[in-house]
Amino acid sequence: MASNSAILCFFICISSMYCLANAYIIIESKNSGLVLDGNEYNVRAMPADGSIGQKWTLTPSDTGRFVITNARNGHALDVQDGCEKGNNLIVYQKHSGTNQLFYINSDGTIGSACNTDLIVEMKDSNGQLGDIQNSCSSGDVIFEIQAAQ
Structure with missing residues (x-):
């Protein structure tokens, strides 16, 4: 029987025509066109420039969630500082705690595994957690995940 992570990888491959798990990806806002940039400690929303800090990998966990890893570091x-609305997104040494696990939702949002009411958002050029209930009035919350060039 296939594991959950293998099944998720299969669905990602089918839905996007690329198998994005463990390949370099770009995470781009559908609204602004800015991308998640991990060139510094704080994750920022920046214009795409092809730099290595704007490339990420998705590594499936055995629970259907993903670790999103920055290619630069x-x-x-x-x-x-935990999982609260408004907390910043950073790049940090891997430890696979729930604050480093995310869901890739079919609506284009990226959900936090540590609190199902929170999603990744880019607001005022910063990556942070936003409230899924109020996502229309906040920052950019719908993303397109695509293979990096």
Whole structure:
């Protein structure tokens, strides 16, 4: 029987025509066109420039969630100081805690594994956690995940 992570990888491959798990990806806002950039400690929303800090990998966990790893430094996308609305997204040494695990939702949002009411958002050029209930009035919350060039 196939594992959950293998099944998720299969669905990602089918839905996007690319198998994006463990390949370099770009995470781009559908609204602004800005991309998640991990060139510094804090994750920022920046214009796409093809730099290595704007490339990420999705590594499936056995629970259907993903660790999103920055290609520049090998650190994971991380919710700083726990999982509260408004907390910053950073790149931090991998430890696979729930604040480093995310769901890739079919509506284009990226959900936090540590609190199902919170999603990744880019607001005022910063990556942070936003409230899924109020996502229309906040920052950019709908993303397109695509293979990096």
